[in-house]
Amino acid sequence: MRAAVLREYGEPLEIEEVPEPTLEPHGVVVDVEACGICRSDWHAWQGHGEWAGDDVPRGQILGHEPAGTVVEVGDRVETVREGDRVALPFNLGDGACPLCRTGHGNVCLNGRALGFGPEAPGAFAERVHLPWADHNAMALPEGVAARDVATVGCRVMTAYHALVHRTGFHPGNWVAVHGCGGVGLSAVHLADALGARVVAVDVRESALSRARDLGADAVVDGRETDVVREIKGITDGGAHVSMDALGRAETCRNSVRCLRIRGEHVQVGLTTDAEKGEVSLPVDTLAMAERSFHGSRGMPPSRYDELFGMLEAGAIDPGRLVGREVSLSAVPERLAGMTNYETEGVEVVTDFGG
Template identity: 75%
Template sequence: MRAAVLREYGEPLKIEEREPPTPEPHGAVVAVEACGICRSDWHAWMGHGEWADDQVPRGQVLGHEPAGEVVAVGEQVTALTVGDRIAVPFNLGDGTCHYCRNGYGNVCVNDRALGFQPEAPGAFAEQVHLPWAEYNAMRLPEGVSARDVAAIGCRFMTAFHGLAHRAALGPGDWLAVHGCGGVGLSAVHVGKALGARVVAVDVNESALGRASDLGATEVVNATECEVPATIQALTDGGAHVSMDALGIAETCRNSIRSLRRRGEHVQVGLSTDAERGEVSVPTDYMARHELSFHGSRGMPPTRYDELFGLMQAGAVTPGKLVSREVALSDVSDRLDAMTRYEVEGVEVVTDFAN
């Protein structure tokens, strides 16, 4: 099978021929129909994460936002059959640890991170292996395309989990979203679906235009104002929930200072080598105003049904985020475009033969 392999950080991925995976007794093999290209792939491609002992090794097949069709199952798997169409989460839980048993499989103590660890080769490939398949596989509802589910991938489900499960965003609340890339635009769309009023912040007018199309009530160009003060004024005292969807020091601190008293900050964006995993935050300000700081990673597999239900009801349409469909051989170019912040929305690999 063809697969895109990380050989050198920051250099084009190598399209290589590899042996197709065979399922572990608890696993399944999926023929990939679509896989999103995410900024987390860019972090891996750039070699970020060494400061947290989280650097993706050379030789890794990247790609962590797949959907496709089951083509083989392990001997212990009875709840899945060949031909089932499924979504594959990137945060793979074993289904047995304390966290998995209590609904938090996204932070499983034995987890495998799809596309980021040698034990979990990724989905920039014609086929991908899914471990602990009965716990992790999420069947696609009727009428939901693999392309749209790839748009859910890491970014949409992470935004949904962060706003609906980690924070307590409710109807009528103000939500501020800092950074309107894939996860930020997902957060705008999810926030609108949950009944919130959304302020979208970016430095790119085209990205802000997309945010408006997805339901943002207000848009703020960060190059033209002092962001926290502007949001405080627009929301009559600050956002109830604010998300840093980019991960640089400026957006993290702006997000915190955009909150009203007892507001909730959600950290989704990962840092670059400028921050090396650490950002100083205004702790006195947070204590004085009783602000909450939530980390958020992916989404428990057991809660996919909530998101699929919103899709079937038409409350969210992740396909609207897809800006481009590309071939496997295009992935390196699209990762390079992320370096220059030239990617808008969600780009998805749908052609694995070229």
């Protein structure tokens, strides 16, 4: 089968013929119909993450936002059948560790990260293996296209978990979103659907325009204004919840500083080699104003029904996040476009033969 393989950091991915996935007894093989191209793929391609023990090895098949149809089923799988249409999370729990059993499978003690390690080859490929399928496979709602949920396995569910599970978010809150790439736009769309008032921050007019279309009540162009002062003015004292969806020192600090008293920051964006995982913060004001700083990673598979319930009810439409459909052979070029923030919205691979 054809796949996009990381051979050298920063060099174009190689489109190669690779062996078919190996079916494990607890797993399934999925014929990939769509797979989002995420900034986390870009981080992997650049070789980032060594400072956190999270760098991706050469030879890895990237891609971690797939949806498709089950074509093979392991003999220990009980709830998934051949022909089922599923979305796959990138944070793969085994369903058995203490964290999985208490609803925190996104940080499973024995987990694998789809597309980020040799034990879990990714989905920039015609087919992909999903381990522990009874725990991880997410049945797609009827009538929903794979293309439209290709972002759910990472960006949409990451934004949902960060807002709803990691903070004390309430309808009517002011939510600030710093960085309007895929996960940031997902956060804007979800926060609006959940009844928040949303301020979106970016330095690209096209991204801010898309944020408006997805429900932002106000936008802030970081090139033209003092972001913190502007947000505090718009929100009459600061955001209740603020998310850094980009992972730069500036956006992280702006997110913390734009909070009102007892506000909550949630960190979703991962840093680059400019920060190497370290960002200085105004800790005295965090303490004195009782502001909180949360980390967030993916979402427990056990809670996907909340998100799919919103999708089925028509409260959210992940397809509105899609900016472009591309072929597998275009993935190297589209990753390179992320270096200077040239992509818009979510780009999705839907043609695995071209």
